[in-house]
Amino acid sequence: MKTTLLSAASFLTLASLASPALAQTPTLTISVYGIAQDAYSEALYRPFEAQCGCTLVVETGNSSERLAKLEANAGAPVIDVAALADFNALEAAQAGLLQPIDTSKLSNYEAIYDFAKDPVGGAMAVGYTFYSTSIVYRSDLVSIESWKDLFQEGLAGRVALPNITTTQGPLAIYMIDKAEGGTTPDLAAGIAAIGEHRDDIVTFYERGSQVPQLLQQEEIAAAVVGRFGWANIAKLDLPVEWAEPVEGQTGGMNVLSIVKGTQNEELAHRFIDYWLSQEVQTKLAMGLVDSPVNAAVEVPEEIAEGLTYGAETAESIEFIAPQTMLDNRDAWVAAWNETVAR
Structure with a gap:
């Protein structure tokens, strides 16, 4: 046994x-x-x-x-x-x-x-x-050829921008800064432009999923978004377009x-x-x-x-260098809080 x-x-x-x-x-x-x-x-x-x-x-x-x-x-x-x-x-x-x-x-x-x-x-x-980041807009209401067009008279009170604390926030500021002739990594020109028009912005959104709803409810006619959100926006029963501004797109x-x-x-x-x-x-x-x-x-x-x-398309995107992002993001947030969020 x-x-x-x-x-x-x-x-x-x-x-x-x-x-x-x-x-x-x-x-x-x-x-x-x-x-x-x-x-x-x-x-x-x-x-x-x-x-x-x-x-x-x-x-x-x-x-x-x-x-x-x-x-x-x-x-x-x-x-x-x-x-x-x-x-x-x-x-x-x-x-x-x-x-x-x-x-x-x-x-x-x-x-x-x-x-x-x-x-x-x-x-x-x-x-x-x-992904690329650009502007979606109601083509029956406005035309977007430049990042500066976000602040055109016909869009006053009908624009949504991403908050500085979101992934899309610094990207939007970067391109607005470029359109405004900014030449320094503090993005001062872009932040100043947004601050000047802050009362014309409907919301500084926290989630990209908010944008299709705002468009559908006709609360906005333009917004800065990442391309990954375009599919849901394009499904709306609205005349919406993806802008290709003269200054280019970031991502x-x-x-x-x-x-x-x-x-x-x-x-x-x-x-x-x-x-x-x-x-x-x-x-x-x-x-x-x-x-x-x-x-x-x-x-x-x-x-x-x-x-x-x-x-x-890949070659046309102006990426923000990761080191630039790390070196400057705290200063961008501080300037935003002082100029835009005040």
Whole structure:
């Protein structure tokens, strides 16, 4: 009987080593924005899990909230891969929270636009999506050819601008500053122009989702928005247009980074590479979730209309350098509070 028990135990031990089902499943924890999670699950998360035989744990929140969590757990990281705004990724890198990405492990690296390859320096991030920021307007009521046209007489009391504390806020000020002839990183000319016309602004919105409702209710006739919000605005039963001002358009970029101290470095590289693939980037673009950085992605014209799409468009966007954002944002907020919010 004793021999039989030993044999059974040996058999169970060997079976557990041989059977993948009984082995521990690798887990990758990712920190991402909370939007469009059903679409991400279908296009990205579930297919990757099937491919890698692993489990994804998804944590969501806005960029600054998730950056704070990385800082709080710096000594014992609980996140492997983080999706952040480019300037938040630079902030994390400068705080020693990220580790370089080995781009030789990314088979799709050469397929992405050059501006997305090393947007914060030191190989600390790669871009996975980008967007333009411009003005949407009621074409039956006004014409927009310049960022200065936001302050035309016909729009007084019918304009919405993003608040300085939102992602779109600094981008709007940046282009208004350029239109006003600003030449200094304090964006003084742009902030002054908004302050001069602050009584003509219906609201300084906190969420882009407010804009379609304000247009639908005819409380506004123009607003500054990111291109990712255009699809919902274009669905309105209103004559709305996306402006292409003479001064150009600005925009933003979201990036992927590997958290310093991860115990899943190889799996983290595989996940980032998969996200950058033509297959995944096409699925997300077709769902109007993300504008693709993979230059090989092709979508129909009606889909492209809802995205920031194509090499020509990508080259036309004036991004604010992440370091410029970090160096000046506190001063921008202070000047805004004194000039606009007073």
